[in-house]
Amino acid sequence: MSTTIARFGQRDHTSCHKAHCKTVHFATYSAEDITTVAHVTDDTPVIEIRDLHKSYGALEVLKGVDIKANAGDVVSLIGSSGSGKSTLLRCANLLEDSQQGEILFSGEPVRWRGTGMARHPADRAQLIRIRTNLSMVFQQFNLWAHMTILQNVMEAPVTVLKRDKAEVEAAARKYLEKVGIGDKCDVYPAQLSGGQQQRAAIARALCMEPKALLFDEPTSALDPELEQEVVRVIKDLANEGRTMIIVTHDMRMAADVSDHVVFLHQGRIEEEGDPQSLFGSPKTERLKQFLSATVSA
Ligand SMILES: Nc1ncnc2c1ncn2[C@@H]1O[C@H](COP(=O)(O)OP(=O)(O)OP(=O)(O)O)[C@@H](O)[C@H]1O
Numbered sequence: 698m699s700t701t702i703a704r705f706g707q708r709d710h711t712s713c714h715k716a717h718c719k720t721v722h723f724a725t726y727s728a729e730d731i732t733t734v735a736h737v738t739d740d741t742p743v744i745e746i747r748d749l750h751k752s753y754g755a756l757e758v759l760k761g762v763d764i765k766a767n768a769g770d771v772v773s774l775i776g777s778s779g780s781g782k783s784t785l786l787r788c789a790n791l792l793e794d795s796q797q798g799e800i801l802f803s804g805e806p807v808r809w810r811g812t813g814m815a816r817h818p819a820d821r822a823q824l825i826r827i828r829t830n831l832s833m834v835f836q837q838f839n840l841w842a843h844m845t846i847l848q849n850v851m852e853a854p855v856t857v858l859k860r861d862k863a864e865v866e867a868a869a870r871k872y873l874e875k876v877g878i879g880d881k882c883d884v885y886p887a888q889l890s891g892g893q894q895q896r897a898a899i900a901r902a903l904c905m906e907p908k909a910l911l912f913d914e915p916t917s918a919l920d921p922e923l924e925q926e927v928v929r930v931i932k933d934l935a936n937e938g939r940t941m942i943i944v945t946h947d948m949r950m951a952a953d954v955s956d957h958v959v960f961l962h963q964g965r966i967e968e969e970g971d972p973q974s975l976f977g978s979p980k981t982e983r984l985k986q987f988l989s990a991t992v993s994a
């Protein structure tokens with residue numbers, strides 16, 4: 698069995714530690730589940746998507762999208778409703794199948810069987826590895842209503858990764874503390890505000906010790922005041938060098954936290970760049986229109 702689990706970037710010391718942990722945790726899968734991981738260097742992107750095409754039936758939603766996030770990068774995805782942002786995130790962590798193009802995770806290409814509409818991930822162990830290394834935070838929190846906050850955060854590391862329960866509990870408490878709700882371990886989601894629930898969802902994502910976090914509109918279900926609590930947590934994560942892809946309608950947050958911003962329009966990347974140039978001097982008419990509509994909204 699290979700123990701060559703991909704290395705993390707040097708800017709994130711927490712992640713360096715996590716790389717070691719994953720080697721141990723994935724030993725809980727059977728030997729044939731674990732396959733050799735591609736050789737990686739420090740500049741190998743954590744996630745790289747090349748020429749991705751995705752259709753729902755006759756509707757082509759992604760029409761050849763390229764995107765990548767190096768270790769420690771924060772990439773924001775912006776664009777109007779229906780432009781394909783959520784679909785792209787869901788394809789990235791293999792929640793959705795795509796029909797064409799490549800998805801590489803720490804340099805390791807997703808292996809497919811079949812082509813076109815019949816294309817699916819071919820390797821179960823790889824699928825598990827990728828999913829568990831890309832934690833997703835959703836707009837609607839998706840916490841289990843019947844579990845306490847602590848149980849919510851501990852659930853996947855214990856049941857999916859088969860990690861030691863006491864260790865996971867210590868980590869879960871640490872992450873809940875980190876997002877500012879360390880005193881809410883024993884309450885149920887319904888007893889928390891939206892902002893607190895979303896911060897619990899972020900703690901849950903962190904407790905998987907993922908290589909990257911994917912956020913799909915993490916603040917858009919929240920009132921402005923609660924939104925800021927969550928934005929602060931996301932900024933802290935960016936400052937500590939976490940690799941993140943964030944779909945957001947919050948242009949201020951995108952400008953503040955991102956290394957790179959991608960503007961998606963009707964399934965294509967219309968414009969991309971560093972936040973200063975993209976927001977400061979947009980080049981395409983579509984981005985100009987989008988930004989002026991967003992600002993005046
Ligand atoms: N499961 C699905 N089945 C069929 N069509 C879908 C499905 N999911 C999304 N679509 C369609 O794909 C297109 C892109 O949807 P997507 O949810 O990715 O957009 P989005 O950019 O995230 O929009 P929003 O800002 O409103 O969240 C839309 O036309 C949508 O109707």
Ligand SMILES: [Mg+2]
Pocket residue numbers: 782783784913
């Ligand atoms: Mg969406």
